[in-house]
Structure formats: C-alpha cells, structure tokens
Amino acid sequence: MDEEGGGRHPAWVYDAGDEPDPRYSLANERTFLAWVRTSLGVLAGAVALESLQVPEQDGLRLVLVVALLLFGGLTATLSWIRWARVERAMRTRAPLPPFNLGILVTAALVVLSVLLAVTLAL
Template sequence: MSAARRFPASVFATGEEPDARFSLANERTFLAWIRTGLALLAGGVALEALGLGIHPGFRLTASLLLLVAGLLTPLQAWIGWKATERALRAGTPLPSAPLTLVLTVVVLAVGVLVLLGVVYR
C-alpha cells in the first residue's frame, strides 16, 4: 500500500517503514490514552451524577476538571501517535508527551478538591 493511500499521509510519507512491532506498540499507547480519556470523562460524569455527599462547589469543580481532562486526552493521543510514528520512520529520538504534566496536575487537583469536599460537606 502506498504512503498516499494511508492516513495520515503526512506521517506515512516520512522516512522508511519501521519494524512493525514499534508501530504496533505506538498504536497500543494511542489506545491507552483513549482509554484514559474515557475513564476521566466517566469519572467526571459519575462524580457529579452520584453526588457522594461531597460539598457541591468542590464536587462541580472536580467534575469539570475531569471532563476537560477527558476531552484533552484524545488530543494527546493523536498528537503523540503522529509524533512518535514520524520519529520511528525518521530514526530520530522519540518525543515526550506534552500533556502529561497538565493531566498530572489536573488529577492531583481533583484529588485535593474531593478531599476538601468531604471535609467541608
């Protein structure tokens, strides 16, 4: 199959075809990011829908943070997959994931908000 027929062509037109094991590992990483995004979205919905005896202001803020993080995570998955696939094809060092720090801070903030929500209910 030619590079022009594969999506996205901008990735597959670069460099040489890498070992299939590396491309498949990159795909598994993409899917792991997608699962993480789904879990964050589900957590945000569940936190708000179930209530759980948490102060409403803290609960809403934590839910919104989880929902925003859940919406950003697929973006990280796509950008990360493309950048990694290009690096594999070009034989250059693999890039880092730019949103990992943001997601770490968001999950930490949600934990603090839920803790405060329980304490101040």
C-alpha cells in the first residue's frame, strides 16, 4: 500500500493531492449515498407505475416509466461523478465544484410531476 492513493479506485481521484480529514470524505460519501437513495426511489416509482398500470393509457405509462428509469439511472451516474469531483477538490484543496446536480434533479422532477399530473387527469 505504499503506492500513491493506496491502490484505491478511481485513481484519478485518489492519486491527486493529500488525504483530507476523514470526516469530510465520509460526509461526501453520505451525500453520495443520499443521492443514490433518491435514484432508487425514482426507480421504485417507475416500477410502481408499471405494476399498478397507472395511468391506464399504455403509451403514456410507457413514456413515464421510461423517463423515470432514465432519470433514476442518470441521477445515480451524476451523483457518482459529483462525489468524485468533490473528493478530488478536497484532496487538491481546490474550490468545490458547483452544485448543478440539484438544479437538474429539481427541474426533471418538476417536469415529470407535471407530466404525471396531466396523464392522470386524462
């Protein structure tokens, strides 16, 4: 374990800079896991819509389910990227990256909520 980064992956994160205070790294990991839970909730919502066959129109339901599945996967992927960027910034003592993930998730949830409300009203 004398190699830089301790052989941990991704190397582009762990090979940069110095080891930060473990409390900050653990807080970053907890935030990442909170985003993963959000992603799992969205995926569960997609499964529920399909299982309960809500809305009744197959085409609308398919659009909603696929949109939720893609959104859940994208949220999980972007949360991992955010975790890595924040961890690297802490290690290199650089400014933290902007919080674009929150804006994206909020906007997507508003759009999906409106779409679901419209389809349920039909």
